[in-house]
Amino acid sequence: MDFDYSHQEESFRQELRAWLEANPADNYDPESFEMIDPEARFQIKFDWQKKLHGAGWVGIHWPREYGGRGATILEQTIYQQEMARVHAPGLANPLGISLVGPTLMHWGTEEQKARFVPRILSAEELWCQGYSEPGSGSDLASLQTRAVDAGDDFVVNGQKVWTSFAHKADYCILVARTDSDAPKHQGLSYLLVDMHAPGVTVRPLVQISGDAEFNEVFFEDVRVPKANLVGERNNGWQVAITTLMFERANFGMVYNLEPLLDRLKAGLKDLEVNGQPAAADPEVRQKLAAFHVEIQALKFNGYRQLTQQLRGNPPGPEGSISKLAGSELYIRMAHFAMELLGPYSQCALGEDQGIDNGFWARRALGSRLYTIAGGTSEIMRNIVGERVLRLPKG
């Protein structure tokens, strides 16, 4: 065992750290970021991605031929740590970078790779993911959006929902049914759909938090060239699963949880519980210690997972836990913070009587995202139970 980074990895860290210090995100203040207008927020993320891309700091895990750095797993870990360290904003094209690019590199034709991949890191084309439908959530393979063969094109009709960033997207990875007679997993195809094509309508949905980052998307006789079929016709489920694996691996929750606990600790200084300073209350101390222990457990699970990857072994059970355990821990932390704040917990963003400007109320309201998106906790438990513990399917 050895927890040190190599000389090369440390110099990677120093290079990135120096760059980040010299090149902060423009017009960006982490403290006020959530309070500003959504369009302005998007612009900051867009500009940030452009700036990073100019210096080769977007999609570092991508191969060099596609504009990445071919970063090692440890370099990716360091990248996440350093971005968290400076509270860097998100990027404008997160789904493109973490899902679409890697999926196309794996399944795409040479033409598709050449056409689509280079414009992802540069944010020239932004992507969304057309998976869930009103009648198909956890049972994704039951989806009903249809793509009918029409010569050189497919003609798509149907509706997608919970489609994050669709209102900004130029393209969509869409899973649609191309064979209604086949068993549900075997009649699907994976298409790249132009969001500006005639017949595409995006209607924003307002989320629980009040933000509108996800949408309903309607497809009415939308023509999609057959050249945009990824993988073989009716083999779309396999492609879709590849994307899902990238999505779940992307929930690196621990990098969110550590700063969240720091915030909780810092907030204690001004709080009292039953007339005593909160930091002296035994229950508060027990809870915070327990949160710290769980976060560290997830971090060390991650290191074990990294080690397996570095040794070229298949991932062990520790790799399946991150999203499931991290998302549920996030909710417990947000709920505990709300308890501690007492009546002030209710004060929303911008309420002058509040003491945290609605920070924890927004975390509490937003915390369910992680136990639902990318596979609900219930689905994750089924997957772990069946694939890792080898328990029989229901």
Next chain:
Amino acid sequence: MDFGFSEDQELLRDSARKFLDAECPATFVRKMMEDDSAHATELWKKAAELGWMGILIPEENGGIGGSFLDLVVVMEEMGRSLMPGPFLATVLLGSAAVLAGGSDEQKDAILPKVAAGEWVMTLAQAEKSGRYDAGGIGMPATARGGDFVLSGEKLFVPDAHVADQMVVAARTGSPSAPEDGITLFLVDAKSPGVEITQLKTVDMTRRQCHVAFQDVAVAGSQVIGEVGRGWPILQRVLDQAIAGLCTEMVGTGQQALDMAVEYAKERVQFGKPIGSFQAVKHKCVDMMVQVENARSLTYYAAWTVDENVDEASQAVPMAKAYCSDMCKTVTSEAIQVHGGIGFTWEHDMHLFYRRGLASEAAFGSAPTHREVVAQTLDL
């Protein structure tokens, strides 16, 4: 960056598992549970021949000079098999104290006997208060010339009834802080005035004792380290012992999980294996999450102990806090998955639960260790 065991350590794990599967099946554990001492001298000898008692002991003292991580690998398998007897008491308490603070003469006199499996040792620390911190040590040792006299009681002393030598933590000075004025003594368990009584506890595979000291004379040469400076030695010993115990708990929890999962695949109700029902499947996944979290925290704690770095002061209580909850919960939930049969004496699952309860109680339970963690968080 490498957070895993070496190839040699994985081989050691395999051989330990094979040995324990053969020598320490559940039938044997049950036999020891009913035994007068729960100490099987034949198993002890065989383990000594494999070098297990001497893993931490340097070669010049008759050991094999291995690392703490080598020991961890073996102890995880011991936890899996619920190995009975005084291994932890001997290797991680008694002889560990000699290793950590003993003089060369003490090491030469004691460690070869431990490595050869000739001596059983233990540590007498806790008292009526049930505390494992420095403030829990109150029994006085009175100086008489260059020697000392011990008088008082120790409780929950592991395996004292079969020990040849005990390390006894006692007070030699009135302290300004609880950590000051603690001295460690090597005491022959057969010394006049020492009276050892086994306790009836939930886990009879590993015995604990009440030890009374009535004017027990101890020579000054039997002090480990310096008079009044025993606590730092003891702290190092406790870090090792707790990390070792956590490793056992990971093994115990993993085995209980494996048994529950196997049962859930076989047991049919409503025409289906019960493991196909989400109520059972999801419970098993939650057990797995706890076992894996415990494993990660424990391996990290073991690494800090092996490297003897400052991080151990947070990593060890983190592991103990989490493993205590995990082992109790997972073994209890494993009974639940088994239903009625799990609630019988005949089924082995209660042996795991019993070990979980005893391990939780040893060296401070989860809330105690969480408070230690809290103290490291600058709240």
